[in-house]
Amino acid sequence: MDLNFTEEIMYTLPFYLGPLFLLASINFFRKQKNYRLNDTLTNASIALGNLGLSFIFLLAVVAVYSLVYSEYKFFDLDQSDPLTYVLAFLLYDFLYYWNHRFHHMIGLFWADHLVHHTAENFNFGVSIRISYFTELTMWMTFIPMAFLGISLEVFLIASYAQIVWAFCIHTKWFKSTPIADKLLNTPSLHRVHHARNTKYIDKNFGGIFIIWDRLFGTYQTELNDNPVTFGVRESFPSFSPLIINSYYLKTIAKKIRLSSSLFEVVCSIFGPPVWLPKKANKSTFYSKTCKIDSKNFKAKDPYLSTKTKWTCFNRFICIIVVFCYLMMNFGALPVLPLIILSVLFFWLCHYNGIVFDGFKIGWTTEIITQILFISFLSWAITSKQPEYLILSTGILACLSLVNYLIYSNKKSQYEENNLDIQQQ
Known part of the structure; x- marks a missing residue:
């Protein structure tokens, strides 16, 4: 295969x-x-x-x-x-x-x-x-x-x-x-x-x-007097692909915790999304965004400086490179580097997502990224992989570190924010 x-x-x-x-x-x-x-x-x-x-x-x-x-x-x-x-x-x-x-x-x-x-x-x-x-x-x-x-x-x-x-x-x-x-x-x-x-x-x-x-009986035309507002009733809380993909599973787990019978547990998993166990408080179970009228609903869009946007775009380039190498060599890679690259790919996607969320990223996030890069680089060197792979891994690791240093520079980012706001 x-x-x-x-x-x-x-x-x-x-x-x-x-x-x-x-x-x-x-x-x-x-x-x-x-x-x-x-x-x-x-x-x-x-x-x-x-x-x-x-x-x-x-x-x-x-x-x-x-x-x-x-x-x-x-x-x-x-x-x-x-x-x-x-x-x-x-x-x-x-x-x-x-x-x-x-x-x-x-x-x-x-x-x-x-x-x-x-x-x-x-x-x-x-x-x-x-x-x-x-x-x-x-x-x-x-x-x-x-x-x-x-x-x-x-x-x-x-x-x-x-x-x-x-x-x-x-x-x-x-x-x-x-x-x-x-x-x-x-x-x-x-x-x-x-x-x-x-x-x-x-x-x-x-x-x-x-x-x-x-x-x-599920047909509905688009009405001029009811403009479409896109999204779901309970707005998703992040731009992180990992959070988005696991978000509703947490809702199911919450329903299961509130269930008082096997029937309710089954309904929590397989019942319609609107179904709630008897112990659930319908007015507080979901977030406040559910109650916002569509005409007053605004898309999640935290402000980001120009420098931060560039670091995110550069990180996305890293994501594409890691993804392509991983998939093109999926069957040839030993288990350890395969796991490292897979974790690195999903981690970089999550990294970009939480930056887009507007969070101030601490050093721990970048250290995890560097550990993953260095781990793969160590395998590449010890197993005598081609020089292009060793060099490209080192370049990506350096690019990630530079991105973090730019992003974590509070003074320059503050000045960038003020400049961008003045220009808008």
């Missing part, structure tokens, strides 16, 4: 991050505000974590799907027949609707899907803001396609078509599309799905087609 993902990285990473940074750059030069640096780099960091884990999880998913198709399929369909493709597209979209709806109805699945909905800016970056563990909760719904005789190749074509469509509809463009809304899940209808407005919650679950929502 090939666990080195060089080809996957070469073909997938530009497709994932290229359009995001192109559109963000255009947004920046036009002085628009739909792509913020904190939000954009958080989306990209979450996407990288999802991408890396998906490469690994998909090996098992593909194996299960192929086994079911080869051994247990009910029908022997002609995989070259256009009607088979039509069936696959329709069936995939139908199953996607229910998979998506289950992710809103079942607490444990919502813990996974919530990551996608925590974005408070609506742009292309939201389409790749996907939980680390999405593949673990998505695959089961689509196994019926294998039983019905749809091959893996046809299944993947149908799924890729849905992925591309999903990328395209995460946009504020196309304000009104009443004709397309009758059949397709349009940007307008998907904006409704991402709203925290009461009227819009749990609406428009469709993938490419919106007909399933019309059939099953």
Whole structure:
């Protein structure tokens, strides 16, 4: 089994991050505000974590799907027949609707899907803001396609078509599309799905087609007198990918602690997100942001100086380099450096996130980063790895340290803050 993902990285990473940074750059030069640096780099960091884990999880998913198709399929369909493709597209979209709806109805699945909905800016970056563990909760719904005789190749074509469509509809463009809304899940209808407005919650679950929502009573148009406010009712507390991915799990744990029976424990895990155990105080269980009207809700956006933004962008470059090396050599690395690099990747993502949160980072955070870099560097030197790897690791470690020294310079950052405020 090939666990080195060089080809996957070469073909997938530009497709994932290229359009995001192109559109963000255009947004920046036009002085628009739909792509913020904190939000954009958080989306990209979450996407990288999802991408890396998906490469690994998909090996098992593909194996299960192929086994079911080869051994247990009910029908022997002609995989070259256009009607088979039509069936696959329709069936995939139908199953996607229910998979998506289950992710809103079942607490444990919502813990996974919530990551996608925590974005408070609506742009292309939201389409790749996907939980680390999405593949673990998505695959089961689509196994019926294998039983019905749809091959893996046809299944993947149908799924890729849905992925591309999903990328395209995460946009504020196309304000009104009443004709397309009758059949397709349009940007307008998907904006409704991402709203925290009461009227819009749990609406428009469709993938490419919106007909399933019309059939099953979850259809809702975007209303001029009720502008969409993006995000979730309980605003997520951080830009850290680790915190965002684990946030609702803490809510489930809180429900379990308040449960007084096995039934309530089960409901805490698998019940709808709105369900609460009897001992829970409904008025205080969730944060105050739940009670804020959508028209008065403001996206989380702590002020950051220009120098701090540059350090975060530099750190993100480190994140990409570590990620690419890790995934391209995943199967070849011994266990120890594999663990070190994996921890380093997630730690750097978290590091950037808490800086974006506006926290003053202490020396402990950077020491942990340096320990991880030095540990990998020691392995590279003692195992006589190529000089480019040793040199690049040392450069990244130095870059991280310089970033911290710049960020921790209180006087220069204070002056930078005052200068930026005066310029705004």
